[in-house]
Amino acid sequence: xxxxxxxxxxxxxxxxxxxxxxxxxxxxxxxxxxxxxxxxxxxxxxxxxxxxxxxxxxxxxxxxxxxxxxxxxxxxxxxxxxxxxxxxxxxxxxxxxxxxxxxxxxxxxxxxxxxxxxxxxxxxxxxxxxxxxxxxxxxxxxxxxxxxxxxxxxxxxxxxxxxxxxxxxxxxxxxxxxxxxxxxxxxxxxxxxxxxxxxxxxxxxxxxxxxxxxxxxxxxxxxxxxxxxxxxxxxxxxxxxxxxxxxxxxxxxxxxxxxxxxxxxxxxxxxxxxxxxxxxxxxxxxxxxxxxxxxxxxxxxxxxxxxxxxxxxxxxxxxxxxxxxxxxxxxxxxxxxxxxxxxxxxxxxxxxxxxxxxxxxxxxxxxxxxxxxxxxxxxxxxxxxxxxxxxxxxxxxxxxxxxxxxxxxxxxxxxxxxxxxxx
Numbered sequence: 447x448x449x450x451x452x453x454x455x456x457x458x459x460x461x462x463x464x465x466x467x468x469x470x471x472x473x474x475x476x477x478x479x480x481x482x483x484x485x486x487x488x489x490x491x492x493x494x495x496x497x498x499x500x501x502x503x504x505x506x507x508x509x510x511x512x513x514x515x516x517x518x519x520x521x522x523x524x525x526x527x528x529x530x531x532x533x534x535x536x537x538x539x540x541x542x543x544x545x546x547x548x549x550x551x552x553x554x555x556x557x558x559x560x561x562x563x564x565x566x567x568x569x570x571x572x573x574x575x576x577x578x579x580x581x582x583x584x585x586x587x588x589x590x591x592x593x594x595x596x597x598x599x600x601x602x603x604x605x606x607x608x609x610x611x612x613x614x615x616x617x618x619x620x621x622x623x624x625x626x627x628x629x630x631x632x633x634x635x636x637x638x639x640x641x642x643x644x645x646x647x648x649x650x651x652x653x654x655x656x657x658x659x660x661x662x663x664x665x666x667x668x669x670x671x672x673x674x675x676x677x678x679x680x681x682x683x684x685x686x687x688x689x690x691x692x693x694x695x696x697x698x699x700x701x702x703x704x705x706x707x708x709x710x711x712x713x714x715x716x717x718x719x720x721x722x723x724x725x726x727x728x729x730x731x732x733x734x735x736x737x738x739x740x741x742x743x744x745x746x747x748x749x750x751x752x753x754x755x756x757x758x759x760x761x762x763x764x765x766x767x768x769x770x771x772x773x774x775x776x777x778x779x780x781x782x783x784x785x786x787x788x789x790x791x792x793x794x795x796x797x798x799x800x801x802x803x804x805x806x807x808x809x810x811x812x813x814x815x816x817x818x819x820x821x822x823x824x825x826x827x828x829x830x831x832x833x834x835x836x837x838x839x840x841x842x843x844x845x846x847x848x849x850x851x852x853x854x855x856x857x858x859x860x861x862x863x864x865x866x867x868x869x
Contacts (some may be wrong), residue, residue: 449478459778467676497547500546501539513530514710555575555576584665587606617639652672691755691760701755702772706794706796707777718742724827730831731755733752771834776804
């Protein structure tokens with residue numbers, strides 16, 4: 447049996463697909479290690495997978511007040527971002543490289559997130575293969591859409607593909623730490639930033655494992671030989687619904703679920719006021735998942751909320767089959783769960799890759815509407831809620847659900863990684 451070493455720095459959306467694949471490999475009898483921040487220790491260890499803590503915990507940073515400012519308005523807080531980069535991220539990143547390398551010394555293959563600059567250097571030094579596993583399609587140039595780190599608007603076939611050149615400079619801010627690691631830990635000379643962005647020292651292209659479904663990319667004609675789309679790698683298994691949720695479901699029509707995960711919605715109170723009005727205008731109910739204070743303030747009257755249930759958390763794959771629609775930020779975790787359950791989406795993209803995925807849901811006809819930040823009008827939201835009953839939308843969701851249920855992405859991803867050891 448082989449030893450698979452996973453390395454990931456990022457959010458739950460980055461860690462969860464890797465953990466799903468790691469669990470598949472563990473169940474096949476392989477040794478599996480997952481290196482990531484302390485925020486995910488419980489989630490990883492509870493699956494029986496060896497957890498190695500990294501000094502850099504981007505999830506913890508994102509959950510802090512400083513992190514929220516930086517991630518949601520990086521331009522406005524540019525000086526703060528520079529300070530955090532210099533004083534917090536880079537020193538911890540340097541320690542993280544040593545921690546990941548120590549974990550990989552007896553590994554047969556490294557599977558890494560793109561933010562783990564230096565992973566290819568480790569694989570070259572250890573003479574083992576490596577596979578990069580991003581949670582978004584940012585590495586393999588395609589003509590159908592640009593690098594989403596630049597824009598979600600098409601620039602035309604030529605410039606769409608050209609936009610992926612930015613990946614060559616992605617590690618520029620980290621190259622001092624990478625080279626210190628190369629010299630001090632690997633006894634290798636310094637190198638230029640981006641040298642291994644596409645290929646290793648032997649010139650062979652680095653392999654890309656995309657843990658999402660080709661269902662969302664009907665327009666893409668060629669991912670090229672580097673990239674493999676396994677299908678969605680679902681980790682969550684259907685769990686028990688709370689008595690409060692079960693009681694609410696039984697006492698009325700199918701509700702709308704509202705969930706923005708760990709992302710802070712700008713002016714959430716203004717959105718919720720208009721959303722509640724839209725619920726009343728359309729005769730709908732809602733379950734809001736997350737901290738109640740995110741949605742409410744003291745100005746909300748209890749009588750306004752008679753058809754709204756607040757819960758801190760609820761298992762999506764157990765809840766979604768019983769709901770009418772899902773209002774979310776558009777992230778791929780919530781969105782893919784809704785598609786799997788055949789539930790239409792209304793998106794409110796906030797940041798990062800969310801606008802990109804929202805467009806993808808619309809492209810396959812599974813989106814009832816998309817709300818712009820700050821444009822919160824009960825009339826517009828109400829029209830989107832009415833669209834949830836559209837027969838064509840329901841038909842599209844039924845087809846999408848059937849497609850995803852036969853996909854088994856985590857298993858296919860594990861198959862792919864096993865093949866990498868044989869090639």
